[in-house]
Amino acid sequence: MKECLKLISERRSITFFDPTRDVPDEIIKEILEISSTAPSGYNIQPWEVIVVKDKEKKKQLKDICYGQQKVEDASANIVFIANTRAGFEHVDKVLDSWIDLGYIPAENRDALRERILEGWKDKEKAKRKAIRDTAFFCMTVMITARAYGLETHAMEGFDEDKLKEFLNIDREKIVPVVLAIGYKHPQKHLLPRAYRFKFEEFGEII
Template sequence: MNDHLRFLDGRASVRQFDCHAILSNDLIREMLEHASYAPSSNNFQPWRVMVVKNKEKQRELRKLSADQPQVETASAVFLLFGDKQAYDLDWWQAFHLEKKVVAKEDVTYRIDRIRRYLALHPEDKEIEGLRLDVGLFAMNLMQVVRAFGYDSVPMRGADFDGIKTYLKVPSDWEPILMLPVGKALQAGYPHVRKPVEEFTEIVE
């Protein structure tokens, strides 16, 4: 267990990448498949991903990202979006029946339960829910990337409207995160964290 914990603790945001390192399409798909096991509200899985691994396009993305060099030198830039249209009960029913994880006789009850939940928390099918669900996916992806021997840096400092226009991203996709991924040339910044006592209260 200590090895697993050391691995999880060892994630750091890397900003210096080997610009010659290649990330194959097959490996990208494999990373995303593993990352997709992240939890999401009622398993709606609202994440949408665009991966850019063309250096000319990465240079343009760098211009739209406050000239941060890791956007250009990364092996690939993962752009993570959220799609509010994913919170669709018709899709939920068809998908879960097809995968045989919900019995046909239980569908009405399960859908009614989701409706009641969303009535209590309508924000969970809006941008707030997308940020939570895609954020969980993003954290999973960052650790999966490390498991394959690569590193990453989560970024929000970008002109996402400009990026969406440049890459012709669907207008209703909400930008959540940019994640340059590559082979580290230099370790990320060391972790400095508050002690647990400062942010935790245990109720017994």
């Protein structure tokens, strides 16, 4: 319990990564698979990722991220992609699994399929759903990475059009966030954590 709270409360956005330390592909895959236990509406899992590790490609990505040096110094950058058509593309796998596991009787399949897809027909709603679930996934990756002794830095500072062109990402899909991941530079120190709003400022219990 205490360890878990530390993983969350001591997470920082790491500006200085150690450029000499690599995170093996297998570890990155493990982190992503564990994190894919994150929840999503009707378990549709509308996320995709492209992990940019190649040195030359990281340099190109840095330019697309407005020159943010951490992109080049981090061992890898995970580009999170929200698939706005995931409802249609994933629904059958989700339903197969629910029927196999006995969540729902087979005769309910068609009605439930229709209900799930209803939420994905409207483009604006589909965007919101895809981005929301992908953000849950990204946050889970940030915490899981810390359990592996790694640090991360989420970024919204990038040219999305250029990024889609660079990585050949379908124009209908959305890139909500790029996450640098790696080891913190041992000699660099971050400033203390900046102000966080108190519960009374952002919440109420009624």
